[in-house]
Amino acid sequence: MGSFTLPSRIAQLDWGRSFNYDRDMNCPLCKKPMRTILEETPADRVELDLCESCDGVWFDKSELEAVLGVRNLSAFSRESPLLTGREASFSCPRGCDALTLARHLATHAASDAVTVNQCPLCEGIWLPGSERNRLVPQIHEERAEAFVGQNPDRARMGVGTWLFMFMTGLPVEQWNPLRKRVVLTPLLVAICFLVFLGQISSENGLMQFALVPAQLATHPLTAFTHMFLHGGWLHLVSNMYFLWVFGDNVEDRLGRGRFLALYLLSGLVAGLTHAALSQNPTEPMVGASGAIAGVMAAYAVLYPRTRLISLILFWRVRWRAWVYLGMWLAIQLFGIFSSNVHVAFWAHIGGFAVGLAFAWRYRPRPLPALTPNSAS
Ligand SMILES: [Zn+2]
Numbered sequence: 001m002g003s004f005t006l007p008s009r010i011a012q013l014d015w016g017r018s019f020n021y022d023r024d025m026n027c028p029l030c031k032k033p034m035r036t037i038l039e040e041t042p043a044d045r046v047e048l049d050l051c052e053s054c055d056g057v058w059f060d061k062s063e064l065e066a067v068l069g070v071r072n073l074s075a076f077s078r079e080s081p082l083l084t085g086r087e088a089s090f091s092c093p094r095g096c097d098a099l100t101l102a103r104h105l106a107t108h109a110a111s112d113a114v115t116v117n118q119c120p121l122c123e124g125i126w127l128p129g130s131e132r133n134r135l136v137p138q139i140h141e142e143r144a145e146a147f148v149g150q151n152p153d154r155a156r157m158g159v160g161t162w163l164f165m166f167m168t169g170l171p172v173e174q175w176n177p178l179r180k181r182v183v184l185t186p187l188l189v190a191i192c193f194l195v196f197l198g199q200i201s202s203e204n205g206l207m208q209f210a211l212v213p214a215q216l217a218t219h220p221l222t223a224f225t226h227m228f229l230h231g232g233w234l235h236l237v238s239n240m241y242f243l244w245v246f247g248d249n250v251e252d253r254l255g256r257g258r259f260l261a262l263y264l265l266s267g268l269v270a271g272l273t274h275a276a277l278s279q280n281p282t283e284p285m286v287g288a289s290g291a292i293a294g295v296m297a298a299y300a301v302l303y304p305r306t307r308l309i310s311l312i313l314f315w316r317v318r319w320r321a322w323v324y325l326g327m328w329l330a331i332q333l334f335g336i337f338s339s340n341v342h343v344a345f346w347a348h349i350g351g352f353a354v355g356l357a358f359a360w361r362y363r364p365r366p367l368p369a370l371t372p373n374s375a376s
């Protein structure tokens with residue numbers, strides 16, 4: 001029997017089709033009620049229990065075989081060679097009054113092994129949220145690839161989209177569904193719009209909050225405040241468009257706390273980089289673009305194979321996200337040597353560098369391959 005990679009089926013646990021609350025079973029770690037998700041498998045429909053707090057999933061006996069499409073129903077039983085290693089851990093959530101055993105799903109490379117917990121009595125398997133989230137990025141990438149292959153012209157590619165791209169020169173994203181509801185991205189967009197309304201209704205446009213490199217020492221807070229101000233409607237709307245397109249997926253993948261840290265740190269480093277290297281130290285600098293550059297860099301790292309579509313004259317061109325965003329970075333690097341002193345290229349580069357470093361450890365990595373060695 002050949003080997004197979006931990007298949008995309010596990011990814012469907014992220015988009016369960018229907019649910020109700022199962023009060024009978026609590027997460028073994030969080031102790032909160034788990035959500036029941038209905039999972040369609042090649043042979044059957046299986047109900048799985050998902051903890052929305054820690055992302056862990058419980059498979060009752062033989063459910064994992066069904067989800068993975070392994071026909072051998074003893075493949076994940078207690079004596080199966082697919083499960084190796086033994087070490088007691090937390091209690092079985094089915095109430096078996098037994099400690100689960102920490103086990104590895106057998107793989108070619110031990111370092112890649114997926115660690116699960118199995119109840120020695122009911123033989124149910126707990127897939128910890130950390131392990132599942134480790135698998136999700138690569139599965140997402142594989143799905144994006146399949147989507148592009150099968151549906152090259154679907155998803156926001158109508159006349160309206162074409163006109164939008166033609167009029168604005170902005171790119172659109174082809175396929176990148178969210179797993180969770182995002183909150184911070186729309187909130188940051190709303191804040192920037194509100195602050196801009198404050199700017200146009202105040203006498204000096206709130207310019208005391210702008211970053212002036214020569215005055216940074218006496219006004220250190222402007223390294224932070226400048227990223228919520230904008231120089232005009234066009235500046236605001238184009239920045240917010242990029243934040244809207246790239247921010248939601250980055251927030252979704254990183255989680256809210258890390259996303260906010262990424263955004264603020266990128267904006268801060270962008271401001272400091274500009275202050276240190278700008279050739280125009282008395283000109284005030286405003287804008288979220290340094291922070292957004294960090295978000296764009298994180299997007300390129302987290303979703304490298306996702307497609308962005310842009311127009312070249314009249315023709316649609318589909319770019320890998322990492323290629324498109326890499327070209328954007330190259331333009332900023334060339335910008336340093338241009339005569340345009342009114343664009344804060346150094347700020348963009350500083351923010352982008354933060355995003356790369358920040359997101360690197362969350363990049364998608366190849367999935368471990370399972371080798372079932374008992375025949376079905
Ligand atoms: Zn939990």
Ligand SMILES: [Zn+2]
Nearest residue numbers: 092096119122
């Ligand atoms: Zn049990």
